[in-house]
Amino acid sequence: MSVLSEVLDANESYASTFDKGDLALPPARGFAILTCMDARLDPAKYAGLSEGDAHVIRNAGGRASDDAIRSLVISYKLLGTQEWFVIHHADCGMEFFTDEVMRDLLANSLETAELGPDGFRDIGEGPGSAEAAYIDWLTISDRAQAVVDDVARIKAHPLVPARIPVYGYVYDVRTGRLVEVPAATAAGAAA
Amino acid sequence: MSVLSEVLDANESYASTFDKGDLALPPARGFAILTCMDARLDPAKYAGLSEGDAHVIRNAGGRASDDAIRSLVISYKLLGTQEWFVIHHADCGMEFFTDEVMRDLLANSLETAELGPDGFRDIGEGPGSAEAAYIDWLTISDRAQAVVDDVARIKAHPLVPARIPVYGYVYDVRTGRLVEVPAATAAGAAA
Numbered sequence: 423m424s425v426l427s428e429v430l431d432a433n434e435s436y437a438s439t440f441d442k443g444d445l446a447l448p449p450a451r452g453f454a455i456l457t458c459m460d461a462r463l464d465p466a467k468y469a470g471l472s473e474g475d476a477h478v479i480r481n482a483g484g485r486a487s488d489d490a491i492r493s494l495v496i497s498y499k500l501l502g503t504q505e506w507f508v509i510h511h512a513d514c515g516m517e518f519f520t521d522e523v524m525r526d527l528l529a530n531s532l533e534t535a536e537l538g539p540d541g542f543r544d545i546g547e548g549p550g551s552a553e554a555a556y557i558d559w560l561t562i563s564d565r566a567q568a569v570v571d572d573v574a575r576i577k578a579h580p581l582v583p584a585r586i587p588v589y590g591y592v593y594d595v596r597t598g599r600l601v602e603v604p605a606a607t608a609a610g611a612a613a
Numbered sequence: 614m615s616v617l618s619e620v621l622d623a624n625e626s627y628a629s630t631f632d633k634g635d636l637a638l639p640p641a642r643g644f645a646i647l648t649c650m651d652a653r654l655d656p657a658k659y660a661g662l663s664e665g666d667a668h669v670i671r672n673a674g675g676r677a678s679d680d681a682i683r684s685l686v687i688s689y690k691l692l693g694t695q696e697w698f699v700i701h702h703a704d705c706g707m708e709f710f711t712d713e714v715m716r717d718l719l720a721n722s723l724e725t726a727e728l729g730p731d732g733f734r735d736i737g738e739g740p741g742s743a744e745a746a747y748i749d750w751l752t753i754s755d756r757a758q759a760v761v762d763d764v765a766r767i768k769a770h771p772l773v774p775a776r777i778p779v780y781g782y783v784y785d786v787r788t789g790r791l792v793e794v795p796a797a798t799a800a801g802a803a804a
Contacts, residue, residue, distance in 0.1 A: 425644050425696050426780060432661020433791045440789030442653070447706055447728070449652035453616050459668040459684050461640035462633070464657050470623020473658070477650040480671040482684040489680035492748055493650050493673040499718060500706055500733055502725045505616050515638055515691055527690060532774040534693045537638070542691055553771040557683055580744040583723040589617060598631030600624045 445474035448501045453477075454494060456572075457509040458484035458516075462595045465509070469600075477503060483516040484509060485560040486572035495581045506586060508572050508610075509600065511593040516562040518542065524561075528554035565592060569603040573610040587612045636665035639692045644668075645685060647763075648700040649675035649707075653786045656700070660791075668694060674707040675700060676751040677763035686772045697777060699763050699801075700791065702784040707753040709733060715752070719745035756783060760794040764801040778803045 423431075454477035455465050465471065465478050479493045486508065497503045518541050519527075526544075527535050533546020562568040569590040576588050590606020593599070614622075645668035646656050656662065656669050670684045677699065688694045709732050710718075717735075718726050724737020753759040760781040767779050781797020784790070 425642060428642075429644075429660045429698070430791065433659055433789075436659050436661070437789040442789070443787040445653045445786065447651075447653075447704060451616060451619075453620075454650070459645070459670045459688070460638075461662075461667050461669075462636045462638075462665050464662075464664050466655050466657060467664070468624055468627050469620045470627070471652075471655075473655050474653050476652050478652075478671055479650045479673075480669055481680050482670075482687045487680040487683075488748075489672050489678040492678075492750060495719070495745075495748075496673040496706065496715075496750070497650070498725060499715075499723070500710065500726055500728070507620070513638060515687065519691065524687075524690075528686070528772055532690070532772065534689060535691055537691070551771045554686075557679075557686075557772075559683060559687070580742045581719055581723065581748075595636065596634040598624075598628040598633070600621065 442473045449474070449476045449503055451475040452503050453505040453507070454479065454497045454503045455507045455509060456484055456486065456490050456494065458482065458511055458514060460511060460514065463511060463593060468593060468598060477501070483514060483560055483562055483568070486575040487560060491576060491579055494576065498583070498586060504586060506576070506588045507591060508569055508576070508588060508606065509591045509593055510562070510565065510569050511595055512565070513595050514562060516560070517565065520561055521559050524559045525554045566603050566605070570606045570609065573606040577610055585612050633664045640665070640667045640694055642666045643694050644696040644698070645670065645688045645694045646698045646700060647675055647677065647681050647685065648784070649673065649702055649705060651702060651705065654702060654784060659784060659789060668692070674705060674751055674753055674759070677766045678751060682767060682770055685767065689774070689777060695777060697767070697779045698782060699760055699767070699779060699797065700782045700784055701753070701756065701760050702786055703756070704786050705753060707751070708756065711752055712750050715750045716745045757794050757796070761797045761800060764797040768801055776803050
């Protein structure tokens, strides 16, 4: 069965017993999580969310990109969230390459690269694109520091009120556990 | 109990029976979903995902922002996804305001606005910030067209290979059902 059919079948099953049609637009529990797109992470499960509870923003790395900040500002200004979590994770793909590697890989080809013991290796053939040189890939070289940096960037943004606490955590994909990054949480505490 | 304590308690419960510590980094089912941060959406539930299955990218509106495209390119180039879904939804907050409204609200104050029958109304007091004028808030004026536009933007990006199909859907928050946007899916079909 194709992925599309599988997804639509799963959705049909979900919809057939759906009883959450009256949920309000603003998150009922008043918080937001910024985390990684990684397939192993299920924020609803690891943080105990039901439909309607909290905003969940996800991108490669769970980074405080401009777009994540756009989403967080909408989250508090229009929909009333009062606390935010930045949750990166162990064994993140973003730790295994650099901007230079990504630019070289994509300049070579638009096919999928292979992850080997020394990082990603291109096995595809061209054409590639030089467009990758114009993108900041927001890679991670120090796991805890990236959480500290992202919390700091959010807190320092001119559209983010000082009253909003921002907690910094790393999710351990081997244990399912959230591990605090104390320096990030401390820096993210409400003023 | 505070939100932070609730989240950590829920995580402790999740971790206590966690048995997915051996999942591989690349998504097992080889696809990615771009969808909205809205609290009512649980992509794992509405699309039938288990931990390890698929990348999930979320932002305000589920829009094909530069950052979403950064994440999608990492998703296929480094981690091998082969098919993508763009899934917006009914009753999205992004339909209820414009760039001008957001800029005025934030210029007035950094407090939470109130959603009334005529849209968002600012009830906070200053100071605000003019920074909002420099941000494209990626609001939505036509629900189906926004899906078409986002799929088209992704397909036209120089770093996206023509072989990747991109399906366009709208999730109905009242029924839990995914509704296809045929024009988007057709435009997103592999070349």
